[in-house]
Amino acid sequence: MSKLLIKLCRALGYAGSNLPGRVALFLYPRILARLSGQCRSGAVLVTGTNGKTTTALMLTGILNRAGLTVVHNRSGANLISGITATYLQACDWRGRMKAAIGVAEVDEASVARVVREMPVRAIVVTNFFRDQLDRFGELDHTVTLVGRGLELLGDKAWALLNADDPLVAGLAGARRGPITFYGVEADADPGEHHPAREIRYCSRCELPFRYLAVTYGHLGHYRCPGCGDGRPVPDIAVTGIWQGGAGAGSLLAVRTGRGPVELAVPLPGMYNVYNALAAVACSDALDLPWQAVEEGLAAFTASFGRMERLAVDGREVLLILVKNPAGFNEVIRILLRDGDCADVLIAINNKYADGTDVSWLWDVDFERLVAGARLDRVTVAGTRAEAMAVRLKYAGLDRGVTMCSDLGDALRVALQGPGPGGRLYVLPTYTAMLGLRDAIRRLGYARRYWEA
Amino acid sequence: MRRSLRILHLYPELMNLYGDRGNVLALRARCRWHGIDPRVETASLGARIDYGAYDVIVIGGGQDREQRLVSRDLAGDRGHALAAAVEDGVCLLAVCGAYQLLGKYYVTAGGETFPGVGVFDLVTEGGDGRLVGHIAVAAEGGTLAGFENHGGRTTLGPVARPLGKVLWGYGNNGRDGTEGAFYRNAFGTYLHGPLLPGNPWFADRLIALALERRYGEAELEVLDDQMDLMAHREVIRQSRLDARRGSVRQPGKETGASPR
Ligand SMILES: [Zn+2]
Numbered sequence: 177m178s179k180l181l182i183k184l185c186r187a188l189g190y191a192g193s194n195l196p197g198r199v200a201l202f203l204y205p206r207i208l209a210r211l212s213g214q215c216r217s218g219a220v221l222v223t224g225t226n227g228k229t230t231t232a233l234m235l236t237g238i239l240n241r242a243g244l245t246v247v248h249n250r251s252g253a254n255l256i257s258g259i260t261a262t263y264l265q266a267c268d269w270r271g272r273m274k275a276a277i278g279v280a281e282v283d284e285a286s287v288a289r290v291v292r293e294m295p296v297r298a299i300v301v302t303n304f305f306r307d308q309l310d311r312f313g314e315l316d317h318t319v320t321l322v323g324r325g326l327e328l329l330g331d332k333a334w335a336l337l338n339a340d341d342p343l344v345a346g347l348a349g350a351r352r353g354p355i356t357f358y359g360v361e362a363d364a365d366p367g368e369h370h371p372a373r374e375i376r377y378c379s380r381c382e383l384p385f386r387y388l389a390v391t392y393g394h395l396g397h398y399r400c401p402g403c404g405d406g407r408p409v410p411d412i413a414v415t416g417i418w419q420g421g422a423g424a425g426s427l428l429a430v431r432t433g434r435g436p437v438e439l440a441v442p443l444p445g446m447y448n449v450y451n452a453l454a455a456v457a458c459s460d461a462l463d464l465p466w467q468a469v470e471e472g473l474a475a476f477t478a479s480f481g482r483m484e485r486l487a488v489d490g491r492e493v494l495l496i497l498v499k500n501p502a503g504f505n506e507v508i509r510i511l512l513r514d515g516d517c518a519d520v521l522i523a524i525n526n527k528y529a530d531g532t533d534v535s536w537l538w539d540v541d542f543e544r545l546v547a548g549a550r551l552d553r554v555t556v557a558g559t560r561a562e563a564m565a566v567r568l569k570y571a572g573l574d575r576g577v578t579m580c581s582d583l584g585d586a587l588r589v590a591l592q593g594p595g596p597g598g599r600l601y602v603l604p605t606y607t608a609m610l611g612l613r614d615a616i617r618r619l620g621y622a623r624r625y626w627e628a
Numbered sequence: 629m630r631r632s633l634r635i636l637h638l639y640p641e642l643m644n645l646y647g648d649r650g651n652v653l654a655l656r657a658r659c660r661w662h663g664i665d666p667r668v669e670t671a672s673l674g675a676r677i678d679y680g681a682y683d684v685i686v687i688g689g690g691q692d693r694e695q696r697l698v699s700r701d702l703a704g705d706r707g708h709a710l711a712a713a714v715e716d717g718v719c720l721l722a723v724c725g726a727y728q729l730l731g732k733y734y735v736t737a738g739g740e741t742f743p744g745v746g747v748f749d750l751v752t753e754g755g756d757g758r759l760v761g762h763i764a765v766a767a768e769g770g771t772l773a774g775f776e777n778h779g780g781r782t783t784l785g786p787v788a789r790p791l792g793k794v795l796w797g798y799g800n801n802g803r804d805g806t807e808g809a810f811y812r813n814a815f816g817t818y819l820h821g822p823l824l825p826g827n828p829w830f831a832d833r834l835i836a837l838a839l840e841r842r843y844g845e846a847e848l849e850v851l852d853d854q855m856d857l858m859a860h861r862e863v864i865r866q867s868r869l870d871a872r873r874g875s876v877r878q879p880g881k882e883t884g885a886s887p888r
Contacts, residue, residue, distance in 0.1 A: 306646065314691045375641050377693060384641075526866075532761070533775045535821025538650030562859035563826075569855060570650075570657050570825055579855075 181207075183269065194253055197261030208256065208293045211263040211271070212278050217244060218295040219278035220458060221287065223322055224302030224344070226503050227451040228254065228281040230443070231302060234455035236279050238472030242464045247275035254283045256290055284318045287325030298334040298461050299326065300454050304343040305393060306374055307500040307531070319343050323350045334461040336454060339410040340395040342376040342385055348408070358457040359410030360391050360449060361431075362417050374502075378405055392446040393502035412457045417449060419513070428452065432460060440474045443483050445510045447503065488587075488616055490596040495612070498522075498603045499530070501539035507603060508541060512548045519593035520551060520601045521586060523558040523608035530605040534560045542571035552576065553593040557586030558608045583608060584615040632665035633838050636682040639690075639698055639726075640670045646777070648688025648723055650822030654831050655684060658824075661851050662835065673701045679713035683838035689724030689820050692736050699729055699742035707745040714747050719838045720814035723823060727808065727816035728752045728780050737779055748809040748816055749785035750800075761870035762863055763797025763819060765807045770829045771795070772807075773863035774819030782818075784809060791817055796864075796871035813837045826860060828853045 181203055184196075200207050212219050222232040229252055236248045249262040259280050267273050282290050291299070301322060306315055326335055331353040338344040339359035348355055374394045376385050381402035390396040399406030415436070416429030425442035426449055441452040452473055459469045484495040498504045511517045526532045545551070546568070555578045556564040565579050580586035587602075594600050604612050637652045652668060659666035671677050679685065690698065702710065714720055720730075728734040730747040737754030758779045765772040772792060781801035784790060790800070791808025799807030799818065808817035815834075817823065824831035828851070836846035 316691060316693065373641070375694075382693070382697070532866075532870075533646065533777065533821070535647035535650070535775055538647030538653065538822045538825075539644070560859075560862070562855060562862055565855050566825055566859045567822075570653050 197257035647821035654824035687726035759798035762867035767792030
């Protein structure tokens with residue numbers, strides 16, 4: 177392997193997270209296979225619509241606790257070029273990898289290619305929601321792409337599949353090797369049916385599934401009214417959940433093959449219950465000690481903008497990424513559980529990485545937020561601030577909404593809402609979150625909450 | 629006398645691909661703001677429906693799988709009844725997948741044929757790549773702005789009249805510059821999701837047509853739509869930018885990071 181190539185890519189590394197990977201793959205197409213093949217414990221992939229980043233980060237934390245050095249694309253660069261760039265950054269100047277294992281969150285469309293290149297020991301599939309249809313095309317297509325990746329997976333590698341998502345559980349058919357299903361038996365909000373919930377069908381009868389319980393979006397306990405086929409019994413299951421508010425996390429009772437355990441997850445919301453469960457299921461497949469799992473999860477700190485707490489100007493800012501209806505509806509549930517959310521900043525960008533189509537805002541249950549929460553001051557911002565304001569108007573909130581096109585201005589205005597010691601909820605799309613973090617840094621408040 | 633309108637949201641759980649329920653939310657809210665009592669009902673597969681008793685019927689878009697179910701459901705008597713209601717002057721808004729099914733037929737990219745209701749004189753065939761982006765359309769009465777995302781290419785027959793002329797975007801097929809279709813008070817369009825909140829003048833036009841049919845008069849007050857019009861203009865601006873970039877998108881192709 178060319179030392180020059182590594183040096184070149186290191187130098188390019190400053191230009192962005194994808195470029196060096198692209199250049200390296202162009203000059204030496206087998207580079208990812210060469211680098212990842214050196215990790216003695218192989219690699220773990222995490223894919224699916226929601227929860228990739230958080231699940232991968234939880235896994236990394238657990239693996240670290242187990243004493244393994246991990247190479248992980250924590251920047252969220254989840255195409256093959258981004259993953260290659262991550263490995264390039266982690267190797268020494270002679271191209272030698274120090275890390276024992278790789279953890280990669282992988283874009284659904286890239287799974288098959290990544291499986292071909294990397295020594296995959298386990299793959300976690302989180303869920304499939306409608307997301308960025310402008311980029312991916314129809315959802316069935318996305319599922320097919322991930323299924324192709326699973327078919328390519330070796331016989332000894334594990335597939336960790338979400339039993340509660342019919343589309344994920346349905347991937348089991350494409351697998352010859354070992355499978356672990358994970359799922360939630362305890363429903364925090366039993367049987368809740370959102371009007372814009374996505375519908376799922378039995379692949380054999382083409383009939384819509386009936387739900388005995390819904391945990392989140394279209395996830396839950398489903399069965400086909402025709403053939404009776406339905407949710408597989410999970411091998412690892414959450415049997416009890418005690419949830420706190422937005423600032424708190426959940427306590428989980430988990431049934432495992434090694435007996436029952438209790439785990440603390442320092443993040444709120446049902447989707448984080450699933451993220452933690454997926455990480456636990458994968459840790460189990462990798463035979464990691466339980467102590468590492470417990471400690472790794474408990475010590476987890478939110479990733480980049482996913483329920484991140486920042487101290488800004490004497491206020492607590494809760495940064496919660498929103499990107500699709502299922503996730504946003506779950507965030508609304510968390511806000512409502514908090515009781516008195518008075519100050520909210522919603523920043524909707526529609527740049528490429530956000531998805532250019534903001535029609536999905538109409539599948540978010542803002543009616544429920546407006547009816548259930550005390551919303552004294554709402555600020556809307558971003559490239560589609562007006563569209564967001566219109567959505568709130570139709571949800572019944574036409575007064576007390578301030579619109580700012582500039583993210584920095586929006587942040588300054590919104591921060592005036594809560595008094596000192598108060599809390600501001602900031603709900604941005606991906607690129608709006610990057611912009612807001614920049615604004616926070618410019619204001620000189622980049623410290624994390626617990627460091628303040 | 630307080631006026632009321634009966635609104636039927638057809639196949640709401642099947643045909644709601646991307647925020648299509650926004651059209652129903654907009655009709656309901658704007659009726660209230662106009663002092664009209666909106667009565668929204670829903671119906672789905674296998675329901676026995678007296679379509680003519682409603683004032684406005686709304687159907688959203690769906691994937692091939694949902695379209696197959698709806699196409700079967702509308703085959704035979706139910707489809708005839710829906711077509712008869714349109715003849716009778718009922719207002720109908722059909723978006724994307726529903727628009728295709730109100731034509732004569734839709735042949736998917738996979739070669740499957742879904743028979744249509746035939747309210748509109750048009751046919752649709754799946755094409756190579758999807759037509760995706762913001763779109764602006766010059767329609768009779770105003771500009772329609774929205775977002776389109778469809779693989780099907782629709783060709784209008786000799787009797788069909790387009791809803792409007794594409795200013796920026798693809799429209800029916802990306803070739804002939806037409807978008808959508810209308811017949812009597814029935815409107816079909818590729819502008820998916822929140823078409824009506826994004827184009828308040830068009831929402832009010834549907835309400836007025838429905839009032840006209842039920843009450844013989846259609847007086848509506850002018851509402852404050854300042855914010856809505858700002859959003860509307862932003863979509864038009866973005867449609868101009870999309871048209872400049874202009875390329876048919878191949879789904880699933882690696883073209884950028886997708887941090888989720
Ligand atoms: Zn079945």
